[in-house]
Amino acid sequence: MLAAQRVLSAPNTRLPRIADPRFGNDPFALGVASGQPRPQSVVLWTRLMADPAQPGGGLPRALVPLTWQVAEDEAFARIVRSGTVLADPAQAHSVRVQVDHLRPAWRYWYRFLAGGIASPVGRTRTAPAADAAVDRLRLALASCQHYEQGWFTAHREIAELDLDAVVFVGDYIYDSSNRRFRLRSHEAEAPCTLDGFRARYATYKRDPDLQACHAAHPWILAWDDHEVRNDYAGTFGDEDELSPEAFVRMRSAAYQAYFEHQPLALDQMPGPHGVRMHDRFRWGRLADLWMLDGRQYRSPQVCNGGQVAGGHVRWHCPALTDDQGTMLGTDQERWLQGGLRSAGGRWKLVGQATQVSPWGLPGPDGQPLVYSDGWDGYPAARARLMAHIATHRLENVVFLGGDVHRHVAAQLRANAHDPQAPIVASEFVTSSLTTAGIPETLMSLIRSSNVDILHARSDERGYMQVDVTDRSLHCVARATGFPVLAHSALHTQARFRVEAGRAGPQRE
Ligand SMILES: [Fe+2]
CATH class of the missing domain: 2.60.40.380 (Purple acid phosphatase-like, N-terminal)
Known part of the structure; x- marks a missing residue:
């Protein structure tokens, strides 16, 4: 029998080694x-x-x-x-x-x-061979699992599905609490140290539904902000909480704890220059999936007055037209563009943390009203990506996102705010697993002012199932009310399809 494995690194040989460990409790309580x-x-x-x-x-x-x-x-x-x-x-x-x-x-x-x-x-x-003809790819898309705000009931349902993989696009843990929504407790204050982050992961990992979902399928992960701090940007956090130097130290601790608690590759161990999270997966000739890192390399959100992180509602802000803003950093952006251009798979799936399509709400001076933490706050970066798709006539590009706590189906145009511009890609954003959404009154304003948002509901939590075949991609939005309880039942909130060769989702 082959013992085919690679070990993480040479263990610390100065430490004693327990030859025959004995445990009073189950040592596998984290699954x-x-x-x-x-x-x-x-x-x-x-x-x-x-x-x-x-x-x-x-x-x-x-x-x-x-x-x-x-x-x-x-x-x-x-x-x-x-x-x-x-x-x-x-x-x-x-x-x-x-x-x-x-x-x-x-x-x-x-x-x-x-x-x-x-x-x-x-x-x-395992994935199919790179040159294999693949009949079907089935993924579950999930994000935003605030432990205190509900039960991970959706994970129990996902665990029962026949899937190729779970694609989790961020906010695996939450650093913070919201006193208004507290069905169970994080057991500790917001983590700042490595021990604190390890304990936070231990709280989440002891959840039986989350464990069942991990045990049932391989997971493919991207991270977002709450694995470190709300709305952080690159090496910048909230200066009111921590000095820039202290924030960088905390980010290193958070990245290390993330690595210790996820099934990442050996070469993704964080080092002094961070960690490479962006990655590409492939299911034969059917589909490629790029997983993006929208946090580690991004520039600070615009209009904050300099090197200060934090998302805000903005409308009149000259910096929004600045072409310097980056969501992915130069290297990752080039890597993505090159990969999309040369991909051999029929479908080009892009897993990333947030929503690409614009809110579409006009502000008081006619400028678009944006929330600056999402792609809306990085319009130049979004424009470069959409222009790349349009210029190279890339077909069957589908963005899969999360973060915004609402199920969304949208069509993406070559120029985000021009209703005459061609539709070049499709987008599905999954609602949060548990975390509260924005008020439906605001959601209905967004729906009515943006023809490209084909579906958006912030009142329900859930996940999406994505089925890919040669001819079409189907997305089922599964949902249940807020808060999610242990006995909550999920229902189908919406179904969409994207036909190969025709950009944009169609409701089923
Ligand atoms: Fe979230």
């Missing part, structure tokens, strides 16, 4: 996860924790050995890969195993074993 589905590999993840109430998860400062197994059946009768890995306290006793030499488009089951205790069994799936 298991898989991610980064490639044709021959996936990443497996878990984090050992003996006692969530104790610093360091109640584990000693020592290396703890685990066994991992990958099987072709749920009962582990046909184990095809296995090995051992050390949980290092420097990584919060989290482990990740990049399992190679797997079969493309294949279903596998996996588990970890430590101290005679087996983890929950996870199920995952």
Whole structure:
């Protein structure tokens, strides 16, 4: 049997190694996860924790050995890969195993074993071979899971679906609380330190519905702002809370904790210059998916008076016409443009954190009314992207977003505010899993003043299911009222279809 794995790094050999660990509690209370589905590999993840109430998860400062197994059946009768890995306290006793030499488009089951205790069994799936003809791709699109504002009931439903992957586009944790909406507690104040962020992830990861969804499917992740702080921009945060230097230190702690708790690739470990989150996935000749990082490299939101982060409603602001603003940073923007141009897949899916289509509300002086944290606040960056799609006549481009806490279906024009400009791409934005949305009164104003917003509802929470075939892409918006309770039932709020070769969603 091949022990095909790569380990994170040489563990700290000065630390003692526990030869035969024994646990008083279940050490797998944070569950298991898989991610980064490639044709021959996936990443497996878990984090050992003996006692969530104790610093360091109640584990000693020592290396703890685990066994991992990958099987072709749920009962582990046909184990095809296995090995051992050390949980290092420097990584919060989290482990990740990049399992190679797997079969493309294949279903596998996996588990970890430590101290005679087996983890929950996870199920995952590799991507098809790069040149494969693929009949169907099915994804769930989710974002914005504020733990205090509701139950992760949608994850329970997603866990039951037959999916290729979950695409999660940010706000996996929330740093902050809102006293108006508090059905359960974050257990601590807003995290500032590595220990604080680790504890915040431990709170979220103990949710059984979230665990079930991770165990059922591989996840592909982008992050947004709340993994660090609301509306942060690059290395800039809220100066009222922290000095610029202190913000950068906190961002590093947040990035490290994010890495420790997600099934990211080994080479995504944060370093002194940040972490490469943007990535590309491929399902044979059917579809490519670019996952974007809209936080780490963005310029500060406009009209804040300099290097200050923070989103605001703006309308009269000369800087909005400035062409210097960037959402992705120069390198990532070039990478995306080049990838879109040369992609071999029929569908070009772009997963990113927020809404690309404009609000469309006119301000008092006729200038567009915008919320400066979204793409509306980075109009030059949006214009460059849309112009690239239009100039190169790129077909079947579909943006998949989140962040704004409403289900949206929209058509994207070569020029965002020109109703005569050609429609060049489609957009679906998923509502939040739990987090409260903006008032429906404002939503109805947006709907009535923007012909390109084909659907938008902020009163319901949920997720989207996206089905892709050669001929068309179908999107089902699943939803339930606010707040989401454990027994809430989801219903279909809307259905849309995009036909290959014709930009723009059509209601079904
Ligand atoms: Fe959010």
